[in-house]
Amino acid sequence: MDTDSLRRDVWNGSIPCKINLDLSEDPAYEAVSPYFVSIPRISYIPLWIDQIYQFFEPNFAESHECRPQNAWFEFEGVPLKWHWPVGVLYDLFTGRDPSIIRDSDNAEYQLPWTLTLHFQNWPTKHLMRLDTEDAAEDAWKNTLKQSACVRNGSAKTVMSMSKAESTKLWEGLLDHDFDRFWSVNEKLMTDPTVMRGIPIRVYVPSTPRVVQLPVAPFLESKEPQTIGTALNSLIPELFRSKRSALVARPVVHGVVVAMNTPVAELLQVAVYPDGFLHITLAMMS
Known part of the structure; x- marks a missing residue:
């Protein structure tokens, strides 16, 4: 496909x-x-x-x-x-x-x-307040800027969008309109050959731990960074092997991802609207 x-x-x-x-x-x-x-x-x-x-x-x-x-x-x-x-x-x-x-x-x-x-007893220790009409949009845009900084070293690609493009991007997400959203988001994607880092967030179940550290698209050997090598560097205690899932399996969009999947290629198709590749872990018995 x-x-x-x-x-x-x-x-x-x-x-x-x-x-x-x-x-x-x-x-x-x-x-x-x-x-x-x-x-x-x-x-x-x-x-x-x-x-x-x-x-x-x-x-x-x-x-x-x-x-x-x-x-x-x-x-x-x-x-x-x-x-x-x-x-x-x-x-x-x-x-x-x-x-x-x-x-x-x-x-x-x-x-x-x-x-x-x-509607009562807002859990202030766990959740930010939705205190303004634009709170959700502002939070999403701030994360979009973070991911752009990881990929390019700055948020210029997001900051330089026209008002019309910015509105089109948000409304595409709001209305769940693929063509409208991706007509703008395509311009924000970065060629892996010039990408500084891949924006990744890894969520560890049953803990408040979220690992957010950029990984390079390529290893020092010039081989592509894979899910296995990335997780081995980010969470070595759960991913001792770079090739096999022994303790936990990486899940992206509800699908278990093979450990040898190149991260840069996965980002191109599985990126979330905020520009991050979000990976949750399914712990193995």
Whole structure:
């Protein structure tokens, strides 16, 4: 498959979700039906809050707390960081190893992904506030600038975009429009032969640890940097071998990635809208 086809497949990946209201905030919510929605993996929770809120709004009492800006979500007691992509959140907090077929009766692995919607007791120790209308866009743009700095040594490619291009890029993400988004994002991609570093974030399950260090596209031997060599340098305690997964498997967009996959090539097709290659780890038994 060509690069464009693979990018489209990544773009079209989604997580079917079941949203419940928090019964502790109002016992009457027990009679409220859950909301089912399929959220793109590359999207962000705040982009879906208005749609979810409109479904539940008729059930809310006259309370200043039940407002979209106060909405936050949790999975099994863990608040979900709204500035992380939905696909990353799902892969990290379910800890699923996609290479293993699970018992369909095991609720832990069943879809839809069941989340709880809250409007009270914002977890300030874990989540930034959505305190402005543009908070989600600003957070995304700041991360986009970080990834550009890693690739090019500066954020010039992002900063030099015209207002029209910047708007088109954000609206493409907002409306889940592949062609609109990638017509601009293609210009932000960097040729691996001149790339200074590859922006990677690695998420370790069951810990608050996120490893964010750039890796070179090529090794000193001039061989391509692979997922195996990159993880061996970033997290050697989990990846003692550069060729075989012994303790954990790397997962990108819900797919286990082979250890010999060149990272620069993977970035071209599996990059998230913020410019990073996000890798979650599925721990092996």
